[in-house]
Amino acid sequence: MVLNASYEPLKIVSWQKAIILWFQGKVEILEHHNAFANSVTQKFQLPSIIRLKSYVRIRNQNVVRFCRENIYKRDRYTCQYCDSIFGSKELTLDHVLPVSKGGQKSWTNIVTACRDCNQKKGNKTPREAEMPLIAKPAEPRWIQKVDVSISTTMAPDSWRVYLTEDEAV
Numbered sequence: 809m810v811l812n813a814s815y816e817p818l819k820i821v822s823w824q825k826a827i828i829l830w831f832q833g834k835v836e837i838l839e840h841h842n843a844f845a846n847s848v849t850q851k852f853q854l855p856s857i858i859r860l861k862s863y864v865r866i867r868n869q870n871v872v873r874f875c876r877e878n879i880y881k882r883d884r885y886t887c888q889y890c891d892s893i894f895g896s897k898e899l900t901l902d903h904v905l906p907v908s909k910g911g912q913k914s915w916t917n918i919v920t921a922c923r924d925c926n927q928k929k930g931n932k933t934p935r936e937a938e939m940p941l942i943a944k945p946a947e948p949r950w951i952q953k954v955d956v957s958i959s960t961t962m963a964p965d966s967w968r969v970y971l972t973e974d975e976a977v
Contacts, residue, residue: 809856809967810835813863817970826855835860839966856966872948874915876901882948883920889939890925900926904945905933915947 810818810826821829823845829835839857846852872878879901886893888902902921905911908931919941921929929937963971 809858809970811838811857811859811970812866813860815859815970818860818864818866823854826858827852829858830855833861841964856964857970874913878948879915879918880920882915882945883943886920886942887922887925888919888942888945889921889929889934891942892922894922898922902926902929904941906931909933916945919945 809820810829812818823841826835826837827845830837835858837855837857838859839855841854841856843854844851845854867873877896880896880899884893885896885899887899899920900923901918902925903911903913904917904919911917925939929939934941
């Protein structure tokens with residue numbers, strides 16, 4: 809479990825992520841599990857609770873962060889030119905109005921495109937390439953959020969002091 813610098817629970821991360829954050833000097837380890845991970849030369853006790861060294865302000869949950877994954881979600885992993893569904897590794901992002909023509913990095917100018925369509929469209933507008941968009945891009949009003957809830961009875965004993973009965977982590 810990751811705690812903010814103020815000891816408020818933020819999220820649950822894998823033990824691998826916890827160790828990476830510790831190696832980067834971003835967290836301190838408050839509690840350990842009774843399990844170990846071995847490297848070629850060292851043995852590490854797995855962190856159970858880590859606390860960020862710097863306080864992070866929690867974002868407004870009503871604002872959808874502009875990022876690649878959220879664009880894929882908004883467009884339902886569908887190429888906005890050929891209307892085919894792809895996995896994230898087969899998708900690219902396309903500027904509807906190319907950057908060379910003044911296109912901005914924004915919700916209304918970036919869409920999901922398969923590699924073939926993105927290459928075919930090239931440095932043209934959809935009209936110039938004769939490739940109409942399936943849907944007009946817009947800033948999403950909401951994106952399904954996956955909440956991980958853990959009851960205090962199911963949490964490791966070391967976590968319980970940081971959780972309240974109605975807390976979602």
